[in-house]
Amino acid sequence: MWPRAGTADTRESGGYSSSRVGFSRSIRGLGRPVISQYVDQWALVTGASAGIGAEFARQLAARGMHLVLVARRTELLESLAADLKAKHACRCEVIAADLSQPDAPRQVLAEVERRGVTIELLVNNAAFGIVGEVDDTVPERVQELIRLNIAALADLTHRVLPGMLARGHGSIINVSSLSGFQPVAYMAAYAASKAFVLHFSEALAIEVRPRGVTILAVCPGVTQTAFFDIAGAPGWLQKHSSHSPERVVQAALKALERRKLVIVIGWRNYLLTLAVRMVPRWRVVKESMRFFRPRRKK
Numbered sequence: 001m002w003p004r005a006g007t008a009d010t011r012e013s014g015g016y017s018s019s020r021v022g023f024s025r026s027i028r029g030l031g032r033p034v035i036s037q038y039v040d041q042w043a044l045v046t047g048a049s050a051g052i053g054a055e056f057a058r059q060l061a062a063r064g065m066h067l068v069l070v071a072r073r074t075e076l077l078e079s080l081a082a083d084l085k086a087k088h089a090c091r092c093e094v095i096a097a098d099l100s101q102p103d104a105p106r107q108v109l110a111e112v113e114r115r116g117v118t119i120e121l122l123v124n125n126a127a128f129g130i131v132g133e134v135d136d137t138v139p140e141r142v143q144e145l146i147r148l149n150i151a152a153l154a155d156l157t158h159r160v161l162p163g164m165l166a167r168g169h170g171s172i173i174n175v176s177s178l179s180g181f182q183p184v185a186y187m188a189a190y191a192a193s194k195a196f197v198l199h200f201s202e203a204l205a206i207e208v209r210p211r212g213v214t215i216l217a218v219c220p221g222v223t224q225t226a227f228f229d230i231a232g233a234p235g236w237l238q239k240h241s242s243h244s245p246e247r248v249v250q251a252a253l254k255a256l257e258r259r260k261l262v263i264v265i266g267w268r269n270y271l272l273t274l275a276v277r278m279v280p281r282w283r284v285v286k287e288s289m290r291f292f293r294p295r296r297k298k
């Protein structure tokens, strides 16, 4: 039986648990809570200038962490850093970087080291989507998406992991998506990039867990950010039910504390991830057409 949604308690059954804030997959009996050990430790958040990334920064600072904020829009990062320092008396470092550039992850981490910072929690959040028909898709933009959503995330992960493994502690949160569970028409490259993030994170999580390192894949559904405007579907967000970034991050941090492998935000979204496993793949992908089918040009 699935637990009722909206209950305050968390019940576990066969490796799945539900709570007020999200649904997740875990392995019981391994590890211990992590966040409480993070006071005065450093988190690096990519895509921290807006949306879910900025919210990660706020909630981590509120838990006592110091932050390295990474994105392209320096003014937004500086303003967030000033705000967090004033509210939480934390330390904040701003690093402006375009992570879609092939060498950017290496350069960012070299700068982190130069500033004498050791990363205890990496939040790979920066990403963008592309919505539209294949005829209108700009090939260079798809390459940029692959470099940011996949290559930069994998590169940062592989570059911070050795230090965490050597120390025997550390965590990585990789932001995937509900669309990581299935192919999505008119959003093919984005959904495929999030499937990579999900599978990559789950496999690594199992591998590194016995060595004290936690990796969590976060799978939000529609969330109230500028994501769809930037993806080329302005106004789409307003027509669909959505979660706030606050709720997404709250659920993610709760799942991290419990050393979950995957958290799907919201029980309806969680049921969707189960449904797509039971329905033939062709039907799942055909159904996806109705979500992002662009209006016919006159």
Ligand SMILES: NC(=O)c1ccc[n+]([C@@H]2O[C@H](COP(=O)([O-])OP(=O)(O)OC[C@H]3O[C@@H](n4cnc5c(N)ncnc54)[C@H](OP(=O)(O)O)[C@@H]3O)[C@@H](O)[C@H]2O)c1
Pocket: 046, 047, 048, 049, 050, 051, 052, 053, 070, 071, 072, 073, 074, 097, 098, 099, 100, 101, 124, 125, 126, 127, 128, 148, 175, 176, 177, 178, 219, 220, 221, 222, 223, 224, 225, 226, 227, 228, 230
């Ligand atoms: N919103 C949703 O409905 C939704 C649903 C599922 C999953 N997600 C995932 O949630 C994560 C955050 O998205 P969001 O909704 O918060 O979108 P958002 O508001 O558009 O934020 C995206 C962040 O990524 C940064 N970014 C974009 N391109 C970058 C680049 N080349 N180099 C460095 N940083 C870059 C942006 O900063 P700059 O522009 O300043 O560089 C911004 O801080 C993404 O991984 C997204 O796939 C979102």
